[in-house]
Amino acid sequence: MLEAEGLIGRSPDSQAYRWLPGAPGGGVAGSSPRRNGLRPLEPLRTPFHRRTSVLCESDSWRDWSGYTCVETYEPTPEREYWAVRNAAALIDVSPLFKYEIAGPDAERLLDRVMTRDFSKCRTGRVMYTSWCNEEGHLLQDGNVQRLAHERFLVSAAEPCLRWFEDCGWSMDVDVRDISEEIGVLALQGPRARAIGEAATTGIDFGAMRYFDLAAGEIGPGAGGGQVTVTRTGYTGDLGYEFWVASERAEALWDALVDAGRDHGLLPAGLLALDMARTEAGLVLIDVDYVSAVDAEIEVLKVTPAEAGLGFTVKLDKQADFVGRRALELERDRGPAWAMVGLEVDWFELERLWSEIDLRPQVVGQPACREPTPVFAPGGWQVGQCTTRFFSPLLKKYLGLATVRGEAADPGTELDVEVAVGYGRRRAKARVVERPFFNPPRKTAVDPTPGVNG
Amino acid sequence: MSDRVVIVGGGHNGLVAAALLARSGRDVVLLEARPELGGLAATRELIPGHRVDAGSHDLGMFRRSVMEELELGGHGLELIEAPAVAAVPATADSSAVVLWPEVARTVEGLGQVSRRDAAAWPGFVFELAERAAALEPLLSRPLELADMGRLLIAPELLRTLSSPLEESLRERFENPSLLAALCGVALPATGLGPRANGTGWPLLFHCALGGSDRLAPVVRARGGAGALASALAASAAASGAAIRTGAVVSRILVDAGRVAGVRLADGERIEAGAVISTATLSVTFLDLIGAPLLEPRFVRRVLNVKYRGAAARLALSLDGLPAFRGLERPALTGRIVLAEQPDDIERAADAAKYRRLPPRPWIEAALPTALDPTLAPAGRHLLLATVHHLPFDLEGGWATGGPELLARVAAELERWAPGIGGLVREHAVLLPTDYEADYGATAGALHHGEMNPSQSLWLRPTASAWAGEPLPVDGLWLGGAGCHPGGGLTGLPGMIAAVSLLRG
Numbered sequence A: 001m002l003e004a005e006g007l008i009g010r011s012p013d014s015q016a017y018r019w020l021p022g023a024p025g026g027g028v029a030g031s032s033p034r035r036n037g038l039r040p041l042e043p044l045r046t047p048f049h050r051r052t053s054v055l056c057e058s059d060s061w062r063d064w065s066g067y068t069c070v071e072t073y074e075p076t077p078e079r080e081y082w083a084v085r086n087a088a089a090l091i092d093v094s095p096l097f098k099y100e101i102a103g104p105d106a107e108r109l110l111d112r113v114m115t116r117d118f119s120k121c122r123t124g125r126v127m128y129t130s131w132c133n134e135e136g137h138l139l140q141d142g143n144v145q146r147l148a149h150e151r152f153l154v155s156a157a158e159p160c161l162r163w164f165e166d167c168g169w170s171m172d173v174d175v176r177d178i179s180e181e182i183g184v185l186a187l188q189g190p191r192a193r194a195i196g197e198a199a200t201t202g203i204d205f206g207a208m209r210y211f212d213l214a215a216g217e218i219g220p221g222a223g224g225g226q227v228t229v230t231r232t233g234y235t236g237d238l239g240y241e242f243w244v245a246s247e248r249a250e251a252l253w254d255a256l257v258d259a260g261r262d263h264g265l266l267p268a269g270l271l272a273l274d275m276a277r278t279e280a281g282l283v284l285i286d287v288d289y290v291s292a293v294d295a296e297i298e299v300l301k302v303t304p305a306e307a308g309l310g311f312t313v314k315l316d317k318q319a320d321f322v323g324r325r326a327l328e329l330e331r332d333r334g335p336a337w338a339m340v341g342l343e344v345d346w347f348e349l350e351r352l353w354s355e356i357d358l359r360p361q362v363v364g365q366p367a368c369r370e371p372t373p374v375f376a377p378g379g380w381q382v383g384q385c386t387t388r389f390f391s392p393l394l395k396k397y398l399g400l401a402t403v404r405g406e407a408a409d410p411g412t413e414l415d416v417e418v419a420v421g422y423g424r425r426r427a428k429a430r431v432v433e434r435p436f437f438n439p440p441r442k443t444a445v446d447p448t449p450g451v452n453g
Numbered sequence B: 001m002s003d004r005v006v007i008v009g010g011g012h013n014g015l016v017a018a019a020l021l022a023r024s025g026r027d028v029v030l031l032e033a034r035p036e037l038g039g040l041a042a043t044r045e046l047i048p049g050h051r052v053d054a055g056s057h058d059l060g061m062f063r064r065s066v067m068e069e070l071e072l073g074g075h076g077l078e079l080i081e082a083p084a085v086a087a088v089p090a091t092a093d094s095s096a097v098v099l100w101p102e103v104a105r106t107v108e109g110l111g112q113v114s115r116r117d118a119a120a121w122p123g124f125v126f127e128l129a130e131r132a133a134a135l136e137p138l139l140s141r142p143l144e145l146a147d148m149g150r151l152l153i154a155p156e157l158l159r160t161l162s163s164p165l166e167e168s169l170r171e172r173f174e175n176p177s178l179l180a181a182l183c184g185v186a187l188p189a190t191g192l193g194p195r196a197n198g199t200g201w202p203l204l205f206h207c208a209l210g211g212s213d214r215l216a217p218v219v220r221a222r223g224g225a226g227a228l229a230s231a232l233a234a235s236a237a238a239s240g241a242a243i244r245t246g247a248v249v250s251r252i253l254v255d256a257g258r259v260a261g262v263r264l265a266d267g268e269r270i271e272a273g274a275v276i277s278t279a280t281l282s283v284t285f286l287d288l289i290g291a292p293l294l295e296p297r298f299v300r301r302v303l304n305v306k307y308r309g310a311a312a313r314l315a316l317s318l319d320g321l322p323a324f325r326g327l328e329r330p331a332l333t334g335r336i337v338l339a340e341q342p343d344d345i346e347r348a349a350d351a352a353k354y355r356r357l358p359p360r361p362w363i364e365a366a367l368p369t370a371l372d373p374t375l376a377p378a379g380r381h382l383l384l385a386t387v388h389h390l391p392f393d394l395e396g397g398w399a400t401g402g403p404e405l406l407a408r409v410a411a412e413l414e415r416w417a418p419g420i421g422g423l424v425r426e427h428a429v430l431l432p433t434d435y436e437a438d439y440g441a442t443a444g445a446l447h448h449g450e451m452n453p454s455q456s457l458w459l460r461p462t463a464s465a466w467a468g469e470p471l472p473v474d475g476l477w478l479g480g481a482g483c484h485p486g487g488g489l490t491g492l493p494g495m496i497a498a499v500s501l502l503r504g
């Protein structure tokens, strides 16, 4: 944070620290500083920046893969969070890395890299998948859109161009980093369909099933420019993501904001997004699991099953994907770890805090990402809780935790370390099913506000 | 599972493996894409009536025990040892120097140009031989971890092999021609100039395999280097190996992680329980096995192999022996290094680094007819001029670069042997691109991957393992110059492959 703040203060005209495409003193023409695995010295701006920056009252920004992004527009994220659950929120998620994979071997490459079966992914569908290294250790998770028979778009949190190149050597396929060519807006919440419908033309939102994609035009009239809509998101709610050429990004923003006026649409920052995704029980790379690329030591690496993504591994698929052998062995012996939901006992929390004469200082806080140990009741450590927060909707103190396989069954009683003032205490917690919150509208066919919960 | 062993490639290494395995009673089929055997050490009629060596013409490093075991003498191989090891002719600005296998003879000659160098020579040869002898046992078998100790307890050896060659040589010698001669012997196929770290290694390698107690002599086969391939093929055939030329392998077939055989370009399928590939690592893994069957990190390892330091060969049919200044006839029998000083080689390496032709190419010349007149029609001499340190991916391409290089080589030859232009009757050229197209030598690399410490010893794959890990396909063995101990006409990679396979 400090670093980012210091840099934002620097004059944009200063060339001294520039290392951007075409800037003097560095950068291969047309190459992105992010692509080299380095953070650019000046924050990059998403194609929505001119819109988001004027709305960001709190002036609270965060670095996301080199881009400067709004943490929260208002001083606290609460209203933005409630917009996700009760109306709709507009979230700029452009910093995702995006790769276009095109050519006769495009499906073959994806089937080689990904744990999901892409021979079963029809054009117009999106698949959520994991990908692993040779040892079956998770590299990343992300969405893959099948735009045409021989054209896919992969979106991922971390760069992976080189990995695609290594896996696709000698295949007839073209992999292109199009991260900077495309802006992405997530429109999430029960009103999302109505807003999306009003803001675009040519897309039949009623016919779009969960994880479908469709192409249309921006704005109620013609000529607004192309947009691709996917019924996806990271909030566990009804929602859509809009993929647009960077030049048309502001037009898309304006159309959605216009259409959202009567629906209580709010722009939402990353803190609200983080709260929503935790309620949805969705894991986050670098927070809930460490990519095998970044794991300094062996024990930090996890398999998809250990990160709660076992459902993305298709060992019955035809293609021989990277990590398959290791994952077959894991299937036979069972994963060592499991990603679970935790619900911390509220009365216990109140008791611990009352010892220092306070109420539990967890309500109204953004999700906490400081990993803390999880113990067998009164016993040894069995894992760690990587995200936890008080759900304003469910009125529960919830966590995502990685625990030993034997401690993973729902109902298992565990202890979790909590900070009580300056003290470190153990509170009782119970393993519960994820997602914590899963409204029918998320996946409903022809979703209608008020009808699908 | 078939117990047949298929060997891909009929270069000398493939042939050694075939002959050794057949001798041990194995069912062997060797498949060579080209019409002739020998690979980069084949002899071809590139000029009508002449026997021109396409690549190596020096059998000095070839393992003697293998020759004896395979009775190559009985199968028609006749060796001729050249009286001279290496020579640098005189120019207007520099003196001639000749290195002979015999120390005293070299000292006598050096005395004419530098008393200091003459005095230092015996100690140099002794020390080189000592260090080479320490290295030699590591070169004829797969390395074990314990071998690392041998190197680690010999700090001087380690220093020599990791230092810039020129720096080590300058500790003893001052005469530029002498320094150039030694650099010229060591540096072909490294892609590195004498000021680069790690260039001590190729000289040690050369001496370790070429001569135990003296400077490695040049040894030729009567009839050209191809005579070695013919003798190996005859020995292999006598033991029952089937040797097929014109057989292009298009795929090594893999079934459930094990080799099942090979498929030829014409569709024929040959079953086998084991395949020894002597093609380059790049060809073997990326083309014949296919990247999609391999783990990405293994593919990356294959892609990371460096193949710099390509060469071109110009063969000239001459009306008589050229007059290299300051060299008598016996001095013309070894390597003739056309570089006045180490910097001439350094500058060629510099140019190659930037994908350019050297302004003044340095040339390794040989006059094989000075030892074996049968190679050319009566009255003719054959001069083989090899230009080293060339870029494979030449800026502007070889279509225009080839003729330009030829012009520069002609000018250089004229400078070193005035009047040579008037002797030339016919010529033939092999460019780096020809070596790749004709022999599958990736990027034209003579040694299937440059010979520097970062790609040698433990860092070069061996018959069944690479970087401490078994090869990714069961039943696949490597036996070409790309694996330990490396390139050159040694027969060792092929021998190690055969021995490893027999041990299982």
Ligand SMILES: Cc1cc2nc3c(=O)[nH]c(=O)nc-3n(C[C@H](O)[C@H](O)[C@H](O)COP(=O)(O)OP(=O)(O)OC[C@H]3O[C@@H](n4cnc5c(N)ncnc54)[C@H](O)[C@@H]3O)c2cc1C
Binding pocket: B008, B009, B010, B011, B012, B013, B014, B031, B032, B033, B034, B038, B039, B040, B041, B054, B055, B056, B057, B058, B061, B247, B248, B249, B250, B278, B279, B280, B283, B311, B312, B313, B386, B435, B438, B439, B440, B441, B446, B447, B448, B479, B480, B481, B482, B487, B488, B489, B490, B493
């Ligand atoms: C110009 C030049 C000068 C050299 N000078 C020297 C020297 O002075 N001293 C020295 O020791 N070494 C020298 N060398 C290097 C030496 O010749 C080689 O390192 C050595 O010959 C390599 O032998 P090999 O059997 O491992 O491989 P190769 O000789 O390359 O044999 C591989 C064979 O495999 C065949 N092949 C490839 N792919 C297929 C396929 N798919 N199907 C069927 N067959 C296939 C190729 O046609 C080739 O015949 C020189 C090389 C060149 C080019």
